[in-house]
Amino acid sequence: MGFFVTSLIFVVVGIIASLCTRICCNKGPSTNLFHLTLVITATVCCWMMWAIVYIAQMKPLIVPILSEGE
Amino acid sequence: MGGCCPPMDLFRSEPMQLVQIIIPIESAHLTVSYLGDLGLLQFKDLNSEKSPFQRTYATQIKRAGEMARKLRFFKDQMLKAGLPPTKSRRQADLNVDDLEVKLGELEAELIEINANGEKLQRSYNELLEYKLVLQKAGEFFHSAESSARSQQRDESRHTGDDALDTPLLVDQESSTDPSKQVKLGFLTGLVPRGKSLAFERILFRATRGNVFLRQAVVENPVTDPVTGEKIEKNVFVVFYSGERAKNKILKICDAFGANRYPFTEDLSKQAQTINEVAGKLSELKTTIDIGVSHRESLLQTIGEHYEQWNHLARKEKAIHHTLNMLSLDVTKKCLVAEGWSPIFASKQIQEALQRAAFDSNSQVGAIFQVLHTKEAPPTYFRTNKFTSSFQEIVDAYGVAKYQEANPAVYTIITFPFLFAVMFGDWGHGLCLLLATLYLIVRERKFSNEKLGDIMEMAFGGRYVILLMSIFSIYTGFIYNEFFSVPFELFGRSAYACRDLSCRDATTAGLIKVGPTYPFGLDPVWHGSRSELPFLNSLKMKMSILIGVVQMNLGIVISYFNAKFFQNGLNVWFQFVPQLIFLNSLFGYLSVLIVMKWWTGSKVDLYHVMIYMFLSPTDELGENQLFSGQKTVQLVLLGLALIAVPWMLLPKPFLMKKQHEASHQGQSYALLESTEESLQVNSNHDAHGHEEFEFSEIFVHQLIHTIEFVLGAVSNTASYLRLWALSLAHSELSSVFYDKVLVMAFGFNNWVIRIVGILVFVCATVGVLLLMETLSAFLHALRLHWVEFQNKFYEGDGYKFYPFSFVLHDDEDE
Numbered sequence: 001m002g003f004f005v006t007s008l009i010f011v012v013v014g015i016i017a018s019l020c021t022r023i024c025c026n027k028g029p030s031t032n033l034f035h036l037t038l039v040i041t042a043t044v045c046c047w048m049m050w051a052i053v054y055i056a057q058m059k060p061l062i063v064p065i066l067s068e069g070e
Numbered sequence: 071m072g073g074c075c076p077p078m079d080l081f082r083s084e085p086m087q088l089v090q091i092i093i094p095i096e097s098a099h100l101t102v103s104y105l106g107d108l109g110l111l112q113f114k115d116l117n118s119e120k121s122p123f124q125r126t127y128a129t130q131i132k133r134a135g136e137m138a139r140k141l142r143f144f145k146d147q148m149l150k151a152g153l154p155p156t157k158s159r160r161q162a163d164l165n166v167d168d169l170e171v172k173l174g175e176l177e178a179e180l181i182e183i184n185a186n187g188e189k190l191q192r193s194y195n196e197l198l199e200y201k202l203v204l205q206k207a208g209e210f211f212h213s214a215e216s217s218a219r220s221q222q223r224d225e226s227r228h229t230g231d232d233a234l235d236t237p238l239l240v241d242q243e244s245s246t247d248p249s250k251q252v253k254l255g256f257l258t259g260l261v262p263r264g265k266s267l268a269f270e271r272i273l274f275r276a277t278r279g280n281v282f283l284r285q286a287v288v289e290n291p292v293t294d295p296v297t298g299e300k301i302e303k304n305v306f307v308v309f310y311s312g313e314r315a316k317n318k319i320l321k322i323c324d325a326f327g328a329n330r331y332p333f334t335e336d337l338s339k340q341a342q343t344i345n346e347v348a349g350k351l352s353e354l355k356t357t358i359d360i361g362v363s364h365r366e367s368l369l370q371t372i373g374e375h376y377e378q379w380n381h382l383a384r385k386e387k388a389i390h391h392t393l394n395m396l397s398l399d400v401t402k403k404c405l406v407a408e409g410w411s412p413i414f415a416s417k418q419i420q421e422a423l424q425r426a427a428f429d430s431n432s433q434v435g436a437i438f439q440v441l442h443t444k445e446a447p448p449t450y451f452r453t454n455k456f457t458s459s460f461q462e463i464v465d466a467y468g469v470a471k472y473q474e475a476n477p478a479v480y481t482i483i484t485f486p487f488l489f490a491v492m493f494g495d496w497g498h499g500l501c502l503l504l505a506t507l508y509l510i511v512r513e514r515k516f517s518n519e520k521l522g523d524i525m526e527m528a529f530g531g532r533y534v535i536l537l538m539s540i541f542s543i544y545t546g547f548i549y550n551e552f553f554s555v556p557f558e559l560f561g562r563s564a565y566a567c568r569d570l571s572c573r574d575a576t577t578a579g580l581i582k583v584g585p586t587y588p589f590g591l592d593p594v595w596h597g598s599r600s601e602l603p604f605l606n607s608l609k610m611k612m613s614i615l616i617g618v619v620q621m622n623l624g625i626v627i628s629y630f631n632a633k634f635f636q637n638g639l640n641v642w643f644q645f646v647p648q649l650i651f652l653n654s655l656f657g658y659l660s661v662l663i664v665m666k667w668w669t670g671s672k673v674d675l676y677h678v679m680i681y682m683f684l685s686p687t688d689e690l691g692e693n694q695l696f697s698g699q700k701t702v703q704l705v706l707l708g709l710a711l712i713a714v715p716w717m718l719l720p721k722p723f724l725m726k727k728q729h730e731a732s733h734q735g736q737s738y739a740l741l742e743s744t745e746e747s748l749q750v751n752s753n754h755d756a757h758g759h760e761e762f763e764f765s766e767i768f769v770h771q772l773i774h775t776i777e778f779v780l781g782a783v784s785n786t787a788s789y790l791r792l793w794a795l796s797l798a799h800s801e802l803s804s805v806f807y808d809k810v811l812v813m814a815f816g817f818n819n820w821v822i823r824i825v826g827i828l829v830f831v832c833a834t835v836g837v838l839l840l841m842e843t844l845s846a847f848l849h850a851l852r853l854h855w856v857e858f859q860n861k862f863y864e865g866d867g868y869k870f871y872p873f874s875f876v877l878h879d880d881e882d883e
Binding site: 029030031034037038042045048049050052053055058059060061062063065066067068 | 484
């Protein structure tokens, strides 16, 4: 799974989550917008964290050197 | 937000209005009561210049205070008697005046019962002491008499033997001068045992040894009639001679709190007194018992109504307190109220007014009208139990200015997220989650209980902790740590030995053979020698990326604010240059970081960034990451340099120009206006008119600019705390795991293993789950308050405190 495929999964999960909040607690346009903001913020945060760690490992400059004991 | 979207919940304060209500005086009480039930109106104090005693309803408040005092007295009495007020929901309709009378009666009755009971108890205790004295002193006299008698017998035998030798001498001695022979008197009583030694010494000194004191220990502690406390005491009998000695002894007895009791030498009289005392005692006992049961039943009836009465008395006090804030109309027939209310509440308020007018049979209803003012309204966010704790995090820094963008909307996610970046371990996250789930499941039970300070705090923030734990489980998966142990959950590690023999694995290291580990950190890093350099580099860069993104979010919100308040100046001379400044330096750094990772190049980013400032025209050489980098850097540096004066200079001058223009416009309008609008203007000028001081504005802008420019650097550096804390957390947990748990299991001894487990659990809970949680919480708090909010948040508003009985009840308890 490459970078873009997983990113796409994040987008899909975000969309599903926002649809879920829309369906489960539909309390008027203002509240829906609030919930949407929350879901988007959460998705972006999670994606960013994952993306940073993923990209950092794509082309490693440092490689793992096992300890003597192992 | 813009015109495209509906207003977002919680993003801005509810629109507020200043309303004026004119209430006929006969329905004022009921109206205020109904408004308090509604709880959507914050009354303004219109009599702030009057002292509490000069106000209209001062006497009523005093009466309500008196009622509260009586209720407190009842509560004290009930608690002392061990009869806590029972929760009864029996709502008998009760008038306040009736309640006052009733409370007065009950208080008088209770005080009388108490006084009587005390008197009876006192005489009962006295009698008890008397009885003890009678017993002990009786014993003493009895033994003394018998020993005297035996001595006499001895002596008589003795004198009989020697009668021949010394009759004359004996006679001489015994027949001393009858005028000098003094009759011995005595006093009996009880003295506290602790003081008995001192008592004896003082007696001895005061009478120069001319006394004879006997003490007998009373085995059980005795209730002192004066203080009502149980004390250990001694019965004493003191013999003295002479009136002066007696007076001295009496004084000493008083000083030592020694109670004296009459005692007769006569044996038959003694028996009689004992009988009398016993009879009186049993009589008193029954009287006291009846009194106590009467008091208990009285307190019980009070206890049944206590809650209701207390509620009523408090409500009464709150109502009159509010009524005191209203101003009396000139005709003295109406009260005028002013207050803030959310616009959506207008209808509910009007309904309440109508109901009050109807219920109080008032001929005229209250008049409700909206006032226009330039005064800043209070800030009111409609929160629920989930959002309120996040709102409190923001409010603790400062309450939002009226209708300013509320950072709580983003804080709900970003706060737990930043916490989790520092607390990434899904084992610890699970522990936290279980703890907070327990709090949430037992929510109803806990919310009715009084909890300890720390527990109260944890319970109040249970939803914050819930999100914190969920995010730390997520980041725990990213960091691949479960109590610092990695798992290969998302596929195989991307690294393998260079060859089959694996000789190089501990010197040159493994090489990447497969696709990148799909989710989170490759488990192979754990325990390897290059783990720390790799994690340091990764987490440091991650903190900068996260920080730059969050600061950009803050600047974007400042754009929404400027847009909302239609402040074009802030868009063009604050938002735009700020965005350019931050991104041309640290945005560029972030891009470089990502590019370096993406391409796997060995460029030294420190070098690039430092020489971008020191010698921007030099060739980058081997540190070039993309073609044309030099030009791009020159442009960015230029933009950053332009952005500083752009932020500083135009805004104050433009503000001055704007002010002059509007001022001119105003003076023209005044000339043309009619008398009516003149009045309106003069009314509002008091609040609305402000002097324009150019130097002040300029200095303000200067400070703001300096703060932003320096802040861009220091705030970015401040985000590095994410790196430091997350590293500290993972190192600590791996130390606990390796050095305690694994080492203990290295021994083949069950005792050591169990001790190891215990130490591991204690360290994990105490250090990682409690202390680390607290420190990560505080650092996340700081990042939000300072680094995020200083980009857009003014926080100089004041909170909307509606007059509400529900809130009053909570506050007092």
